[in-house]
Amino acid sequence: MKNFVRFLSKYxxxxxxxxxLVIFIxxxxxxxxxxxxxxxxxxxxxxxxxxxxxxxxxxxxxEKMKQALLKLYGLEGSLLSQYITFWRELLKGNLGPSxxxxxxxxxxxxxxxxxxxxxxxxxxxxxxxxxxxILGGIAGYKNRGVWVRVVxxxxxxxxxVPYYILALLLLxxxxxxxxxxxxxxxxRIGLTPTLSWNFVKSVVKYGFLPALSLIIVGIxxxxxxxxxxxxxxxxxxxxxxxxxxxxxxSIILKSYVMRLAMPAQLTGLGLQLGFIFNGTIITEIVFNYxxxxxxxxxxxxxxxxxxxxxxxxxxxxxxxxxxxxxDLLLPFIDPxxxxxxx
Amino acid sequence: xxxxxxxxxxxxxxxxRFRFGLIVLGLLLIFVLLSFFSPYDPxxxxxxxxxxxxxxKHIFGTNGRGQDLFWLLTFALKNSLVxxxxxxxxxxxxxxxxxxxxxxxGGAIIDSILMLFCxxxxxxxxxxxxxxxxxxxxxxxxxxxxxVLALFGWPWDARLIRSQVLSLREQKYTLTAVxxxxxxxxxxxxxxxxxxxxxxxxxxxxxxxxxxxxEITLSILGLAPLDIPTMGTVTYWAIQQQAMVTGAWxxxxxxxxxxxLLFTSLYLLFTSITSFINPRLRSINAGEVSR
Numbered sequence: 001m002k003n004f005v006r007f008l009s010k011y012x013x014x015x016x017x018x019x020x021l022v023i024f025i026x027x028x029x030x031x032x033x034x035x036x037x038x039x040x041x042x043x044x045x046x047x048x049x050x051x052x053x054x055x056x057x058x059x060x061x062x063e064k065m066k067q068a069l070l071k072l073y074g075l076e077g078s079l080l081s082q083y084i085t086f087w088r089e090l091l092k093g094n095l096g097p098s099x100x101x102x103x104x105x106x107x108x109x110x111x112x113x114x115x116x117x118x119x120x121x122x123x124x125x126x127x128x129x130x131x132x133x134i135l136g137g138i139a140g141y142k143n144r145g146v147w148v149r150v151v152x153x154x155x156x157x158x159x160x161v162p163y164y165i166l167a168l169l170l171l172x173x174x175x176x177x178x179x180x181x182x183x184x185x186x187x188r189i190g191l192t193p194t195l196s197w198n199f200v201k202s203v204v205k206y207g208f209l210p211a212l213s214l215i216i217v218g219i220x221x222x223x224x225x226x227x228x229x230x231x232x233x234x235x236x237x238x239x240x241x242x243x244x245x246x247x248x249x250s251i252i253l254k255s256y257v258m259r260l261a262m263p264a265q266l267t268g269l270g271l272q273l274g275f276i277f278n279g280t281i282i283t284e285i286v287f288n289y290x291x292x293x294x295x296x297x298x299x300x301x302x303x304x305x306x307x308x309x310x311x312x313x314x315x316x317x318x319x320x321x322x323x324x325x326x327d328l329l330l331p332f333i334d335p336x337x338x339x340x341x342x
Numbered sequence: 343x344x345x346x347x348x349x350x351x352x353x354x355x356x357x358x359r360f361r362f363g364l365i366v367l368g369l370l371l372i373f374v375l376l377s378f379f380s381p382y383d384p385x386x387x388x389x390x391x392x393x394x395x396x397x398x399k400h401i402f403g404t405n406g407r408g409q410d411l412f413w414l415l416t417f418a419l420k421n422s423l424v425x426x427x428x429x430x431x432x433x434x435x436x437x438x439x440x441x442x443x444x445x446x447x448g449g450a451i452i453d454s455i456l457m458l459f460c461x462x463x464x465x466x467x468x469x470x471x472x473x474x475x476x477x478x479x480x481x482x483x484x485x486x487x488x489x490v491l492a493l494f495g496w497p498w499d500a501r502l503i504r505s506q507v508l509s510l511r512e513q514k515y516t517l518t519a520v521x522x523x524x525x526x527x528x529x530x531x532x533x534x535x536x537x538x539x540x541x542x543x544x545x546x547x548x549x550x551x552x553x554x555x556x557e558i559t560l561s562i563l564g565l566a567p568l569d570i571p572t573m574g575t576v577t578y579w580a581i582q583q584q585a586m587v588t589g590a591w592x593x594x595x596x597x598x599x600x601x602x603l604l605f606t607s608l609y610l611l612f613t614s615i616t617s618f619i620n621p622r623l624r625s626i627n628a629g630e631v632s633r
Contacts, residue, residue, distance in 0.1 A: 014458075021462045029471060037479040160609030162555035164562055165577075165601055172594075176586050271464055278469035282559060296473060300563060308477050312470040319467045 011331065019324040026316035030309060031086050035079070045305050095310035100302040106310030109295060116186055117291030121280045124211050125269075128218025133265055135219070136226025137258045141234055141249075152227075155220030163279050167213045167286040174209055181209045184288030210287040214279060225268060229261040263334035270326035274319050281315075353618060363610030366603055374423060377416035382409070384417040384571050393590050403592040406583040411576075411596055418571040419600060422554060425484050425572065429553035430546045432492030433499070438542065440496065441503025442530055446511060457504070460497040468494045472556065476565040483567060487560075491553050499545040506538050540619045547612040551605060558601065573601050 047066060070076055077085075089096075095106040139148040158166065175183040182188075187202040233239065234257060242252045284293025292311055299307035353360040382389055388408035396403040402411035444456040475490065476482065510516065510533075519529050554573070560566050561574025564582075568575050580593035 018458060018461050018465070021458065022465045025462055026466050026471065030474060033471075033475050034478050037475075156609075156613075157606075160551060160605040161602055162558050162605065164555075164559045165598060169598070172586060271461075274465045274467045277467050281469060285563065296470060297563065300473065300477060300565065303477065305477060308470075308474050312474045315467045315470045319465060323465050 012328070015324060015327040019320045019327075022320040022323070023317055026320070027087070027090065027313060028083075030312055030316070031083060034305075034309075035082075045303075090313060095313060096306050098299075098304055098307045098310075100299070100304040100307065106307050107314075109307060110292065110311060110314050113291045113295045116289060117280060117284065117293065120207065120210060120214070120284070120289065120291060121277065124214035124218060124280075125273075125276050128215045129222050129265075129269055131215075132219040132222025133226045133258075133262075136223040137230050137253060137261065139223070140227040140230025141253050141257055151219075151223055154216075155223050158216055158220045159224070163213075163217065163282050164286065166217065167210075167283055170209060170213050170216075171286055182206055186290050207289070210283045210289050213286075214276075214283055217279065218276070221272075222265070222268075226261060226265055229264055230257055233257050233260050263330060263336075266326065266330055266333055270323050270330070273323050273326065277315065277319050277322075349618075353614060357614045357618075359610040360614035363607040363614065366607035367611065370419060370600070370604055370607065373416055374420045377413070377420050380413040380416060382413050384409075384414060385569065393588075393593075395590075396592055402596045403590075405579065405593055406590075407579070411592065414571050414576060415596060415600060418573050418576045418597070419604070421484070421570060422557060422573040422604075425488055425557055426550035426554045428485065428488035429491045429495060430549040432489060433495035433549055434542060434546060436492065437496040437499040437503060437545070438535075438538075441500040441538075442507055442534065444500070445504040445507025446526070446530070453504075457501070460501055463494065463497040466494070469556075469559075472560060473563070473565060476560060484557075484570060484572070487557075487566070488553075491556060495549050495553060499542075499549065502541055502545060503538055506541055507534060510534055510537055540615060544612055544615045544619065547608050547615070551608055551612070554605070573597060573604070577601070 044066070047062065047069070075082060093107055095110075097103045098106050098109055101109070135151060139151065142148070171183065174180045182205070186206050187199060188206070239252060239256060242256055247256075280291070281293035281296060283289065284291045285297045288294060292315065296308060296311050298304075299311065354364065355361075377384075386409075390400060390404045390408050390410050392404065392408050393406050394400060394404045400410045400412065402415065405411055405414070440456055440460070444453045447453055472490070476487075479486075515533070516529065519533070520526075557566070557572060558574035558577065561568070561572060562578050562581065564578060566572070566575055566578075568578060577594065577597045580590075580597060583590075583593070585591070585593040
């Protein structure tokens with residue numbers, strides 16, 4: 001019990017603090033950006049957008065609209081009171097309306113595209129982390145065999161290439177040259193999202209290429225990571241001891257070596273979620289997959305300032321919370337974390 | 343200085359990765375130097391026939407704006423490299439200051455606070471934030487963008503430097519120096535910096551990989567000053583003008599070849615140097631915990 005309390009205060013509080021700090025700093029940056037960049041008043045940008053679309057408004061109603069927009073964006077009053085309003089609206093889950101598809105709230109657009117992103121992200125992250133970790137563990141322990149070399153060479157070759165370029169190459173090869181997979185979208189146009197076999201088949205076919213690009217990169221990274229960790233551990237005395245005891249290789253690998261490398265690998269997953277999330281967004285843009293990434297991309301194209309801001313705020317909160325969840329899983333894998341020495 | 347030259351020579355002889363990386367990077371640098379002899383101004387267009395495939399006159403062909411791709415790419419590679427170096431140098435300053443302060447004052451509250459900030463910045467999803475910033479500040483130049491990226495690109499490296507300084511602080515010569523009245527700054531600049539130099543070099547390369555990747559991604563999304571040729575903006579125009587649909591393969595083929603060569607050579611140099619620093623740890627990967 002005493003240990004548990006100490007664990008809570010030492011580990012849990014720090015992790016919670018980091019997540020809150022991520023949200024706090026991220027949101028503050030997003031709040032400050034339009035207020036620091038000259039000529040980037042969101043209300044004026046909204047009006048300029050309206051004028052660009054060809055709508056003519058008399059000066060009076062323009063002024064009225066500006067006032068309304070200033071109120072809507074909480075741009076009245078001192079910087080501090082604006083900041084407080086900003087937070088209040090955010091905590092209420094109110095991200096304002098989208099400019100391009102006015103008056104649909106940003107949060108509705110986000111919730112519409114969120115399932116696709118979460119599906120793609122969760123599936124590829126878990127799959128590539130799991131496969132990469134297991135393969136890397138075996139490779140680091142035995143370190144011979146042709147396929148180990150093959151995976152190693154592929155991982156090292158894929159690693160430095162920018163994510164966008166890799167996804168682009170896959171798209172060109174499999175969609176434009178070989179015509180194996182469609183060039184974009186999440187399911188065949190004309191199908192209605194139901195739980196029918198046809199629809200699921202279509203989703204798998206359309207999602208395959210985006211998922212593949214994420215998995216290739218992911219497996220490579222986790223593989224190299226785990227191989228390094230395991231080959232370090234394999235050199236330790238307790239492993240030689242276990243071998244001399246006559247334990248089976250599979251048991252040593254599973255419960256001696258891999259177990260010890262797990263915490264570091266899981267911490268890596270927690271810290272990498274931000275990167276992985278960035279990657280998913282880029283993948284969606286390349287493959288025109290209807291998740292948050294494509295939402296951001298169309299928002300860029302339409303200069304939908306508010307939608308980009310809303311998606312950014314949402315991403316910060318989501319990544320911070322997901323990281324917290326991974327961090328809280330860690331004590332179950334690594335019991336040492338629970339026993340903080342006094 | 344001589345020790346440095348010797349190390350480079352030794353790595354060049356023994357490590358295939360180092361040799362390959364250095365040679366390719368050297369060739370790319372020669373390619374960059376060619377930009378000073380370019381017969382065309384990178385900003386002018388329509389001086390050559392539009393979208394011709396590679397020929398003797400235009401080795402890499404011409405693009406849809408009547409520009410010679412070979413000479414355009416020399417400028418693009420130069421601008422991208424300069425951008426990467428700007429980010430790397432600026433973020434190095436931040437990383438060294440924070441790493442040394444946190445490491446030297448280890449155990450104090452300052453260390454915990456600085457590391458808390460490090461962990462926070464590592465987790466922050468910076469891509470959407472950058473997109474938002476670029477959308478607001480459309481007129482932002484590449485130099486300003488470099489400063490912004492530098493403000494985000496320090497945490498991993500600050501952590502690495504901190505752990506190095508932590509172990510240096512425990513060395514006996516630190517105690518001797520402090521007891522004989524050496525100022526802390528003198529100690530840090532004359533002794534510690536020499537020890538953390540290889541790590542700084544490795545992280546500089548790693549940081550360039552990161553910032554160049556972001557430059558290319560932002561440019562391809564059309565969120566960079568598109569009139570300045572960089573590896574990203576050249577690719578942007580190729581995609582924008584439907585290179586894949588119209589069959590103008592050379593618009594996209596040559597930029598991507600150069601991007602892949604640049605990233606591969608930098609990465610090989612990076613892994614070679616890290617395995618030289620720490621042979622036990624074959625490669626410190628871009629974002630992971632293996633300390």
